[in-house]
């Protein structure tokens with residue numbers, strides 16, 4: 121994982137990965153994705169943690185889908201911004217493949233997706249690009265397979281099914 125300043129180029133992992141995304145977002149798409157994540161954070165329902173998160177995913181068709189975290193009085197049922205974006209995009213727009221995700225927090229340093237969200241993101245794009253932005257100048261540009269190495273995914277189940 122690399123932390124870079126704004127304006128830096130995205131560094132892809134070394135070749136050899138089967139998980140490389142098929143599409144590279146244009147600068148305009150990145151800008152739109154960042155703005156969508158910032159806008160989504162304003163919808164965060166965070167009466168307990170006061171930690172607002174906004175996420176936006178870019179699908180293979182170029183559509184952007186926002187999400188925010190939604191907490192609950194039971195605490196444990198909080199839904200993270202990344203998963204809100206995915207579930208909403210699936211039911212509303214038949215999400216199939218994620219090319220990139222942007223996570224925004226109104227903090228001085230960037231926040232990267234939690235473990236649960238890494239797993240759920242993996243389902244729709246193991247090689248997706250991940251950008252984490254904040255109100256400071258630092259940002260994280262990485263890929264999901266760096267954040268979730270040796271991931272468990274759909275292939276594990278299909279491999280098991282075909283070997284029995």
Ligand SMILES: O=c1ccn([C@H]2C[C@H](O)[C@@H](CO)O2)c(=O)[nH]1
Pocket residue numbers: 166169171173188189190191198199200201202232233234237
């Ligand atoms: O990647 C993350 C990490 C945390 N949260 C939310 C969950 C909870 O509402 C709050 C504090 O953990 O931040 C997200 O939305 N995404």
